[in-house]
Amino acid sequence: MKKKMNSYLLTGLIITGTFLLLALIGQFWTPYVPTDMAYGRFQAPTLSHPFGTDNFGRDILSRVMEGAGTTFFIALLTVSLGAVAGTAVGAVTGYFGGLLDDILMRLNDALTAFPSFLLALLIVSLIGPGKKLSVILALGLVFIPSFARVMRSAFASLRTANYVTGARLMGAGSSRILFVHLLPNTFKVFLPAFTIGFNNAVLAEASMSFLGIGVTPPDASLGYMLSEAQSMLRAAPWYAIFTGLTIVFLVFGVGLIGEGLQLMEGEEG
């Protein structure tokens, strides 16, 4: 069945695609060397420096392009980690049910009861603040429960579907049913959840880096740059504005994708 692409999804994909393209380019090539301090301090945006320069005379666009990559890939890794683990937990608990389901879901309840950002903050502080890996691990762990919950209900609702019963009667094993019959059908639930999780990851990473316990120099990070920018708000407001808008741009784009996916889902149903 061919699904119609709606305008939200398309716009979201274009925005996110542009962001991803710039971030990818930023990993190999930037207009200027991001660490070069040779372009004059606090230059307002001009054609040669569209985002202006900072207190050391570094080109902000180049730095933003570099930081955007970090932000994007950390968010992607984090949410993938949470999604894969959460889906595994959700599949097992939703499909098999029983005692394991009860235990894992109670644990899940306990974890979701606590604000996710605080939890991530604590985990980072425990396993070592200021490193990329700890941020990814901490946020990934924090995202498991929400994915597990969503996927569990998706799997549980499919478990009793006729075609699953049919497959079981045909002698298909549990793993075959889970991977071949159920997993593809949970996608329409999975994708919107993934976009929401991705956005939460972007915002959480940026917040942590902003607080100085996420990604810190020498790694580039939009959140850390914003905290830098805040201290020079008077001299170079463009620094904060362009860095912040970059984050807004990404989250907005992915949000539109999610909106579009949900709309498509609604039209289908």
Add this chain to the structure above:
Amino acid sequence: MLEIRDFHVKFNSRSREAVGGISFTIQDGEILGLVGESGSGKSVTAMSIAGLLPRRQCTYSGDILLDGQDLLHADRSVLRTLHGRRIGVVFQEPMSAMNPLLTVGEQVGEVLRVHTSLSKAERREKVLSAMADVELPEPEVLYGRYPHELSGGQLQRAMIAAAIIIEPSLLLLDEPTTALDVTIQAQILALLRRLNREKGISQLFISHNLAVVRKLCSRVAVMQRGLLVECGDTDDIFFHPSHPYTKNLIAAIPVREHRMQAAAGPFADAKEAGRAVSSPEAGRGAAPDSAVSSSEAGRGAALDSVIEVSSPSSAAGIPAANGTLSKGGE
């Protein structure tokens, strides 16, 4: 009292007309059955008479006149004065037709709150007597209960009580018994018949089940694909159907019941209800009218679907299946 002339409805999202020009009338004090499969346009017709047609999403033409008052083109404010006072509506699923957050008493008395200036105590008095009128047990207790605490049958009685509380001239019943067990179904039919006899309330009874309609209605209109294919005296239609679709519908009625009714001849009296209750089929299929759950309603509907016809094409298979069922019961 109700006159429908050349009534058309077409929804903007569909290419085919939902109702393609139908005309019929309901006389004072009569019960008219409107029969057809799902998608035949019978519910759209009922909603239009009830003034609940989503006007912005469709185009419509023709006349629907209630005692000369135009319902189809009437202003919302005019409709409001008729709603509840002249027209009462009862829906298929009583559980979803009731607001889950208000007590049964509040909902039964809502028409009074909207249309009269009675005090709270007076309203309560009226509600209790209306609840007793539809044979709800212990009205004082049920008054303060919430919908989820009542059974499907009790809720449907409460819905009927709410619809007739100030004795409207027309009661619209949109498949009111479809979601109920067979026992309860028979009781509700008996109740409707009694209300018609005692209070003279005209009724439009919509159903996909010709057997049920036959127990209640003096006249039947049959709809198919948005058109009225047949309309006339119930027994006439039953014994001398002229349209092939009607013939199919009648052929789909369970053989045993058909024979039984043919033997009983023209009846439509309260004794029939009692017979339906004591019949082995009803006794086997129906759960006691106490537990409340949507699954029960679902089971009721599933059970019902055994003796209904969902489309003429599948009609051939159904009597056979039912024959084996009733054999098991006897």
Add this chain to the structure above:
Amino acid sequence: MKDACLYILKRLFLLLATMILVSFLTFLAFRLVSGDPVRTMLGTEATAEQVEALRQELGLSDPFLLRYVHWLKGFFSRDLGVSYSYRQPVWDLISGKLTLSLLLSLLSFALIVAISIPAAIASYRFTGPISGWPRTILNQLGMAVPPFFTGILFSWVFGITLRLFTPGDFPGFQTDALASFIHLFFAACCLAIPRIAMTIRMMRSSLISEMNKTYVLTAISRGNDRKTVLRRHVLKNALVPVITFLGQTLAELVGAGIVVEQVLGLPGLGRFLVTSITHRDYPVVQAIVVILAFWVVLSSLLADLISQAIDPRLRTAALAKGGTA
């Protein structure tokens, strides 16, 4: 009535149990991960006697479980231990900050409720269920703006340019109540904006789905006008899921407030938590975590009780569960 009391008692007991569990887990986690706090405090040149003396003073030489029980006992008499970095009782350090953070959360929560619910209703009443581009863009933008960015923009526009408040310099309510309130208000706005967008979206879709239910037709068929249908029938039904969502929001606000406190220079709990984490001042972190856990559990309890007050079905379910457990 007796059942209801029993239910509330049970919930309060669960609340207590959760708190004890959370505090034990954090206690354990810090114990496992952190090194010897005394070494960190005294540096490498300290003599063995000095280390031993400080260990005794901080009660670190006792076995783990005993220390936990000791800490728990202290917690209920507001004795939360002594900060490693300040050498002062933790309660004295955090009580003022706690008040400020709670004020911030409550103010921003009030903004969320006061703006989003009426806005969602108005948006539904004027445009119906059809959702167009402008609303979606506005909504998604609202959700995309991170509070710390709003905070920076606010301190630039309202702080530096318009001089309505001084970013980074919170006067305190004793010194200048009005200025403090303005400062707090802008912080609350930053926190509230994305959540207002979320709540409007949630409330709108809840309204739309309720409007499609049969009981709405019933209400119309009884002669109610549109306004009464919405007010008397739909609104409460639509609010039930939103209340649960708002409960989570209230719980999250304290966590989300950390960043805003940092941006606008509010000396609140969150900011103190961050500095304590970086200084590995575990008694402080421990105390704040348990207090925040209390806040979270309390918010969800409140949300549950309110939705049960509105929805009799939830009441029945809760009492049924409370009766068998």
